[in-house]
Amino acid sequence: MNSEIKIGGLTLKNPITVASGTAGYGEELSGYMDISKIGAIFTKGLSLEPRKGNAGNRIIETPAGVLNSIGLENVGLEKFLNEKLPFIKKSGAVAIPNIAGHSIEENIELCRILSETDGIDAVELNVSCPNVKQGGIAFGTDLDIFSDLLRKARKVTKCALIVKLSPNVTDVTSFAVAAEREGVDAISAINTFLGMKINTRTRRPHFNNKVAGLSGPAIKPMALRIVYQVCSRVKIPVIGLGGISNFEDILEFLMAGATAISIGTMNMIDPAVSEKMVAELERYMNEEKIESIYEIIGSAQDK
C-alpha cells in the first residue's frame, strides 16, 4: 500500500496536509498530535517583516463556518527561519511556507530566500493578499497581475512553486490555466470566500476591514466544484481544500482530481483531526485493497 504523492520534485508521505493559517507553525498542533505523521504543514502566511495583523474583531462563527479577518499576522521571515522552521524540521515534519507579501517585489524576495533555504522543498504563494502598491486589489483576482507575479516568482523559485487560488473570481479555471502556463508546479484550491457580518446592535460591520474570509464545512460544495473544474483543465497536481471535515470529504476531493488535500478550519475544532484522517486513509486503502493512492485520484472525472 502506497499513499505517497508527488508535487513537483517533492514527495509527501501521504496526501493529507494542514492549511495555512489554521495550523500555526506546527508547534501549536504538536501538543495534540504527531506532526510527522501528516504529508505537510502549510505554515501561516509570511511577510518579510513581522506583521501585526488587523485590529478589532478577527473571527466569528457562522452556520457551519467561520469568518476571519486576521490580517495575516505573522512573525516575519527572520523569526520564521530562526525559530519556527527548526522546530518543524526537528519534529520530522514537512513545512511548506505560505508566502503573503503585499507587493510583487516582496513576494519575489520571499520566494527566492525561502526556496534557497535548507529543508524547504516547496513554497505556496498566497495570491489572495492585497497588492498594496497597485491599488490594493488581490493579486489573484486580476489575470494580468496574477500571470506577471507568477512569471517573476517562477524565475527566482528554486524549489516546487505552488500557487493558492482565490475563489473570488468569475472563472477560477482561467487562473489555473494561466498558472500552469507560467510553469508553477502545483495549485492549491481554494482560499476563503469573501463574506460579511453586520452587528445589528452597533449597526456597523463586525470587522474593521468590513469583509472577511469564509471557511469551514459551509463552503465545501463550492470548493469541491471548483477543484473538480480546475482538475479537468490542468495537468499539474492540485491540492484540494475548502470545508473538509471528515474522511468522506477527503475521498470526494481526491476523486474530483486533487492529488493532495488540506484540512483548514477543522483543525481549530479538533487539533488532532489530520492525524486521525491519516489513520482513516490507511484503513480505507487496506479495506478497499488500493495499492496506490493514484488509483482513486480523479476517478470522478470523465475519461
Add this chain to the structure above:
Amino acid sequence: MATLLEKPVTVAKDHYLLKIKADKSGSLPGQFINIKAGEGFDPLLRRPFSIFNAHEDVLDVVIRVIGKGTSLISRMEPGFIDIVGPTGKGFTMENDKNLLLVGGGVGNAPLLYLMRALKENGNRLTYIYCARSSDYIFLEDEYRKYADELIITTDDGSAGIKGFATDVMSHVISDGKFDRVYTCGPDPMMHRVVKLVHENVPVEVSVENYFGCGVGLCVGCTVDTVDGYRRACVDGPVFDGRKILWENMPR
C-alpha cells in the same frame, strides 16, 4: 474521553454547574476547557469555560446561558462530552499574603478555584462578589468557605450592597493593604479595577473575549498589550492587567 457525570444543575438564574470527569488529572486556577456543544457543525467552534473548581480528574465549570452553544451545553445529558484542555496560562500563586479578588457575573467562576488554592497557601483573602441582582448569585456558600471577608454587591441592591464592585472596591482598597489583586468579569469592570489598584500592587485579570480555536492556531482571540498583540488562549487568559490596552479591546 471526558464524561459529564450528571445533568447540568441550575445554580442561579441562567447559570448551570457542570461536573466533568476528564481523562487526566491536573489543572491550574485560571485555566479553561473548550467544550464542543453538540455533534454537528452548528455551533461549529468549541466554547471556552474557566475551571470553577477541580478535584483530581473532576472539573467543575459554571456556564451562563447567553446563546446557542451555552443553551445546548446546559441541556446536555450525562455521558460523553467532547472537551479540549485544561489549557491556558493561569494565575500567579502567592503565600501568606493579603489578597483581594473581584469577580463580576459569571467572571466569578474562575476565582473560586483560585481562592481555594490561595487559601491552602495561607493567604488572607478579601472577595468582592458582584452580580446584577440576587437571582444571579451562584454557589455563595462555596465562596464563603474560603473568603476571610466576602462582600456582595448587586446593581439593583437586591442582595448585599447596591452598586458596582468598583464603587465598593475604592473603600476596601483605602482601608486594607493588599499585596496582589485578581479580577475577572466584563472588560469595563476589569479595566476600572486595574485603574483603582495602586501602581505598586500587581493586578491580574482573566479575559473572556471571543475565541476561535482556543489552542493558538488561528490568532483570532488577540488582545492588544504594551508588548504587542497576544493570543488570549495560549498567552492568557490571565494577563497582567496593566499591560492590556483596554481601549483596544474589541466590543
